[in-house]
Amino acid sequence: MKKLFLTLATLLTSALGFAQQPYELNSGWKCAPVGKVAVKGTELSNPSYSLADWQPATVPGTVLTTMLNNKQIPDPFYGINNQHIPDIYQTGRDYYTYWFVKDFKEEAQAGEQVWLQFRGINYSCDVFLNGKKLTDKPHTGMFLRKTFNITPYLKKSSPNRLAVIVYPPDPVGNPNGGQGGDGTIAKNVSHQYVAGWDWIQPIRDRNTGIWDKVLIEKTGAVQLKNPHVVTLVPGTRMPDGPQKPATIKVSTELENPTASRIEGTVQYTLEGSKVSKKVSIPAKSSLTVDLPALTLQNPKLWWPYGYGKQHLYPVTIQFVTGTRVSDEEKIQVGVREIQTEWNATTRSKQVSVNGQKIFIKGGNWIISDAMLRFSPERYDAEIRFHRDMHLNLIRIWGGAITERPEFYEACDRYGLLVMQDFWGSGDCNGRWVDPAKLEDQWTRRKYPDDHSLFLESAADQVKMIRNHASLAIWCGGNEITLPSDIMLPLRDSLLPALDGTRWFIDYSNSDDMSFNSLGGNGDGPYGIQPITQFWSFKTWPFNSEVGSVGVGDIQSLERFIPKENLVAPQYSKGKSQVDSVWQYHKYIGYDQYIDPYGKAKDTRDFGRKAQLVNYDQYRALMEGFSSHMWEWYTGTIIWKTQNPWTALRGQMYDYYLDPNACLYGLHNGSEPLHVMYNPADSMVMLANNTFQTHRDLMLVVKLYDMKGKETLITQVFSEIGPSTARPYLSVAKALAKAAKEDGVFLSLRLLNLNKEIVSDNLYWLPNEKGTYSGLQQLNTVDVQATAKQVGQGKIEVTLRNDARNPVAFFNRLSLVQSQTKQRILPTFYSDNYISVLPGEQKTVTLEYTPSSENKPLVSLEGWNVTERFIAIQ
Template identity: 55%
Template sequence: MAGGFLWMALPLFAQRAAQQSTSPFTQQELSGPWVCRRASAVGGADSAGAALSRPGTALKGWTPAVVPGTVLTTQLNAGQIPDPFYGMNNERIPDIYTVGNDYYTYWFVRDFAHARPQHGGHIWLQFRGVNYGFDVFLNGHRLTEKTHYGMFLRAAFDITKWLAADGHNRLAVIVYPPDPPGNANGGQGGDGTIARNVTHQYVAGWDWIQPIRDRNTGIWDKVLLKETGPVRIDHPHIVTRVPGTREALGPQAPAYLEVTADLVNASGVSQSGLLSYTLEGKTVSTLVRLGAHDTQTVRLPVDTLRHPRLWWPNGYGAQPLYAIQLRFRAGGAGATPAGSVTPAAGGRAGAVLARGSVSDEAPLTFGVRELTAPWNAHTRSREIRVNGRRVFIKGGNWIVSDAMLRLSKARYDAEVRFHRDMRLNLIRVWGGALTERPEFYDACDRYGLLVMQDFWGSGDCDGRWPDPKKLEDQATRKRYPDDHDLYIRSAADQIRMLRNHPSLAFWCGGNEITPPDDILHALQDSLLPSLDGTRWFTPYSNDSTMSYNTLGGNGDGPYGIQPLETFWEHRTFPFNSEVGSVGLGDMESLERFLPAANRVVPLAGREQDSVWDYHKYIPYGHYPDAYGPATDLAGFTRIAQLLNYDQYRGLIEGFAAHAWDWYTGVIIWKTQNPWTAMRGQMYDYYLDPNACLYGLHQAGETVHAAFNPVEEKLCLTNSGDRRTVRLWAKAYSMEGQETPLLEQKVDMEVDTTLVEADLREAVDRLRAGKGIFLLVGADGVGGAKNAAGGTKGAADAEAPLSRNLYWLPDSTGHYTGLQQLQAAKVDVRIRVTSEGKAEVVLHNPGRIPAFFIRLSVTDNRGHRLLPSFYSDNYISLMPGETGKVKLEFPVSKNGLRNLCLDGWNVKKCYFRGL
């Protein structure tokens, strides 16, 4: 059976020997060992497919292949091309537009062991993602009646009758690139024609990436086998209802679960049985009768969860997850234990399942939450509510985990965890890239990151603007892609794949443009209401239904480095889907991909280095000059981290200070790079964080004390519950002399912003000569209060809630004091808490501030171990202060790990034996 994919991805199990039995309903991933070869060397589908797929056909001269992966990932793994992410190596790789599609049309072949199932069982071969078209053969038989197209349309085939009697099988897949592949002529998406396909668009190049030479042709996602009985469970769907307005803590009123699934009878005889699941000791079931080759959508009775554990976005509560197992059992409640199979009567294909036997199971993981997006009449934008509680959106734009689609559960986990550590609560998956994989959403479920998922398109390619770099006119491009039916079928398939994730918050028709009218209507009026029905849909990323632009102009932005005052006084879209700044990594980050000859200081006004330009560097302009001249690249990147921290802390502080007045949300453009770009990132391609991440971490405190640089007043924001806090401020000279400025009690309501004391006179006087350190904060006074005014939680009196350090320039705008700052020493105590985890206590015993200390876990050669996670970083300690940092890090191969400490005025040193 060919066509749209048939069910959600399930847990994997190890490959079995040819005649070995195994538990049913599990999946086997067909990853390595695949081999591949260019199709022009062995023949196309019609001439070579049958022969290549016969076990025993010689495969001399074939290359070990990376599956999941692409042609380029295979070539890189085999040493056939240089690393395209290093220097200008990408220029040494043939581009598909120049060499033609045949150059990247490849056969992929894999032998696997699997016996034919007994007693009417079925084996299903699943492709979770191929770019762009493919034909597939098994044991000399063609499975695709016609070529399967579409990067985002899964496919499944019943291969039961084609499996070899001896269990030794061969699979051969020929993969065709997107056609047309697009001319990578320097435009956004090249000449735009890549968008004629239902595929991702960035592969022809963008203002943050160079073109991917094979356009990511290959079997880019998992290939799986699953065994079932004659009745298969497809497209399980769960909707959770959480009426009313809830709080994260305390007892909960009931929630309600609505579960549906498609049941498919693959046999030629009728089948009957129970579809059921069990949750917290209670079984919910319904009796179903299926005719021969029948498919039914089955709705189970609504279940009441009496004491639900609710799922919340990051910063608003916990993220508990539930797991159930949908099961179809023949004949109603039988005596056969769950998970076992009773052979069908007579053991013949198409036989009726024996009473009590299980035909299929489908696991389903979910979080209990209800999300709505009402219109805020004051801001004139959407506001996001989770379980009735409004959530101020602090998000990041996401491209893709790896531009060459080297996707993995571990990398997804690390990247989403970084977003959690930035104290963001939403990731927008940008429309010029992918519908992300279930493993990405799994990570968002765990870490509480809501997701805005764009469908595939961007105004750059799809005709929002006239563009001289585009091959076709604006009207033609507005009708992209060529095959609207393929797009609609692909969208339906991806909705089914992702809709059960609690992190999925809303859908978006595309980046800065709507899809063609018929596609838009299909999404908005048909697919989403019928297949999902619980999430808000916006036609495009800055549509007026999302955020009404009352200000004229673009409304989104600004982009690039800004005076900090901009984020406080320049009003933008009330729900801003793109606003961003710089994001250069430090010296060690740049050394990973910059050749030695190109490690130069990018001085303002000087012609930019060719490799810096190739990697899309966004200049810092004259902003570094205020910190004094940088004589080498290490010094420049050290200054860049100060600017990074300030830029993103100021961005979130400015938007959050106007929450629910000017804004309901902001999404940073952008928080990560899937290759070695030199712009807009909180961590680099190698998963090494820079100061941007910790500036966001600082600004994202639930209760946050901030300094408004425009009015020079203290600003106190609270995105949590009602509470009373002690607000305070201190100034420190560059010699460490403390001057108290403010201390007072403040009552904070839920979701409020208070502007408190005016510090202008004192701050301007103290900073005039050399600049100062301004330390502001808030401590708890008693616990947080619930809606009725009662205390809840375990907050202690005087518990620290916010501590926020600014470094302010002198009266001329220069950081003369930082340039002259004396050396400081820091006492360090390390306690290893478990394998790969430690706590570090830092103490400043002297009179000089210890400024901007970076902690790094390294191997024995001094290279950072990545990814490592820090509860805080780029830390500053005033005289007598102590700070604690929790570390989590990978285990190095030789087991030797060290802690590196390096600061603005703290000498670099290593502590052995983590």
């Protein structure tokens, strides 16, 4: 019976064909610096050559990552450790030039082809397999994938040896301060931040290494690659209800490496409809096949977060010969269409999805990890945080990379549109005079050195990510256009041929995106601002970069600042006094905005008060822009929402994935249906970032003094139309009287006809002198707190405040390990830094990935609530 089963399994496999999912070569690598290797690659790649004295290597990874994992360098993200790691500019390139070697078992059966794929190497390499050199010249370019057909070189019934020598960028750039050091790193088709920026210290090896996946794929005679799916959704759609048809267009590349012509069929099935086309591929050639268009009836559409669901169709595209599948590609298809048009009122572009205009609430993204240590889990966590901030777009900044497919998969799931920059910046590429730069503006304006490589790399990366529903906008570069012989072919030839469905912006603050009538660079400011500024000062109508502070609390700071350097910044007479380690980690000043809460007594107190400022800053930023949607603005993109290094600025969560109050200020201020207070004119407003008219909303406006006494200002039914913001009433007189001595709490709520809260917003307002004297004297309250497990990795925490108490203000919930009391990261909170009004309760949901280490606890700490730990029932 066992033999019969094996025979049937073999026959079934033969009938299905050769196609298999590629697998990674991601363990068992060894490495050595080039200076310690005396033999050539042809000898080194012979499996008989001994690697006994070689060290383990991290692949995917960089040389520095391998050195860190082998404990040869200290953690460059902690303290000033990075300062003690040799920089490649001083050591020379050979110091970080490394051999990477991997032994693996694989052989080709009759009719099979085996492919070796590199998804990213920085910066150039030569590749050897079993004594054979596969590269006739070094493969070059950080953003250029490379595939080798290794079928003829594989050994039968014995291990194969792959050897790769990786060379750093050339030049590596002098990290002499400023943005991108001396700028020469931009002579490469590579990322620029590695020479240092205003949010990071230099990466000492410039991220040299096999930084992305190495894959083995087995196919039949023909390889199917770079499929392209275009979805057309005509007309104006709504997220719910029956849909008119959409059109699906699919094409793909086919490669036949054999000496014979191959006949076969390209096919895929979507929602039960099969589309196919017979093709003939000449020997040793490639061709692109366009399949017949499919009319998809009543499609389930993909929408940005906050507007509708993110439906994704699984599609497998195959090349079949007879009854055998030679190769296949599996993709997730989101049916949607991106449109743009010029808004004559704002004088900026507005973005539409499926015919509906979307007010852009975005965040600038650098990279997930500055040393390129990527994982699907970290991507998922970071994109989920952006979803939880109620944002709908992420911009990938041009000094970094083309983000990885796993990043885009997370954006597809969570509904984040993506604006993807190509590789350039105004800082390195010559927009401004900069005495730190080695070469003049005219020379830098021509960077990179190899324009053909740039275009070849751009074409390859477009093919890699173009099928993702989340990808919405291409951008030529950060704050400057690319050289004309790059930008014009990119815009006029390459993108129309390889994509043709997305808006292309020539550079990130271009007049094509946003007419910058105020002059200047067209973005910023980047520092802390009076919150009235966000409401009353008209900035650029689609601001690609505007942002502020982002220091975490003491638990965050302790992760990367040595104890002796945990000294709170001091601000006096217009100047800040800041510890040297804080400066090394690019601290940006809170200036006079801490003192109204009382001068910080120590670092713990500073971090605590910084969270109040964080929350207020980012709530006001998004509320201020939303209050003028379609009148002043079509969107804004925060600079920036995350740090891939332990920097002390512009982040909603720290490098270790611990959120701070910035995240929850945005979570509040960006919610799709929102009630808000304009501090510039004391108007209560509603903002509706949905496609529906919301009727029968009870608007409730109340004041609470510092003892908890409630005063009703108004309670009135309201409504608001789709995608709009409007003022309702002024509370200036009531606030002037109530807040005069000690400040006051302003509670704004929207309730539906079932008396359920649909928007809840609590402001703490200063006294007439601009200080929070009442908060400083707020009585301590003893809230009732319970926590219960409601599912795998899901906890509900309820806080109850007695009616006789004042407001239980600004409570931070944390999930912690029961023994160490350290936070479990990442944990996702439905809300945080919450306040509970007298006589009320609030419930917050926590989600995390459970482990068997120990039973967690919930930590509670508030402004006037004593810290405690809550057992989970």
